[in-house]
Amino acid sequence: MVALKQKLEERGLRKTAFRIELLTLFTQTKSSLSIEDIKSSVGKTSDKVTIYRALDAFEKSGLIHRVPDKANLARYALCHNECKPEAHSHNHAHFICTVCDETFCIENVEVPKIHLKQGYKINSSTLTLEGSCPSCQSA
Numbered sequence: 001m002v003a004l005k006q007k008l009e010e011r012g013l014r015k016t017a018f019r020i021e022l023l024t025l026f027t028q029t030k031s032s033l034s035i036e037d038i039k040s041s042v043g044k045t046s047d048k049v050t051i052y053r054a055l056d057a058f059e060k061s062g063l064i065h066r067v068p069d070k071a072n073l074a075r076y077a078l079c080h081n082e083c084k085p086e087a088h089s090h091n092h093a094h095f096i097c098t099v100c101d102e103t104f105c106i107e108n109v110e111v112p113k114i115h116l117k118q119g120y121k122i123n124s125s126t127l128t129l130e131g132s133c134p135s136c137q138s139a
């Protein structure tokens, strides 16, 4: 709890009870959270605007990052220490499980560097893999 408050403080973010709860939820989840997941666990007493504002602030300060979602909805995962308030610095792949619809960060797989000729300049690239996650395969 103290560490989480410190994380918010270091980034100049407001430490409301809801934001602390939200950050706790992110640290406890193994994969990622959709707005619906958040609403059904910590967002019961908060309106949508509060949730979106908190997620936006968390993303801008390098606490969480947006991950791909099967239905193209907003979905976020925790950043693992390497991100700074100024910029996200990870370059990992994401895995979408088509059975449980969860998105997982695959931290040990990097997005390959691609060089394009013909004058195209790449600003960002992503690697999204689809299949079934370990827990869906054992079910």
Ligand SMILES: [Zn+2]
Residues within 6 Å of the ligand: 062, 063, 064, 065, 079, 080, 083, 087, 088, 089, 090
């Ligand atoms: Zn990040």
Ligand SMILES: [Zn+2]
Residues within 6 Å of the ligand: 097, 098, 099, 100, 101, 102, 132, 133, 134, 135, 136
């Ligand atoms: Zn799954």
Ligand SMILES: [Zn+2]
Residues within 6 Å of the ligand: 065, 067, 077, 092, 093, 094, 104, 105, 106
């Ligand atoms: Zn990720």
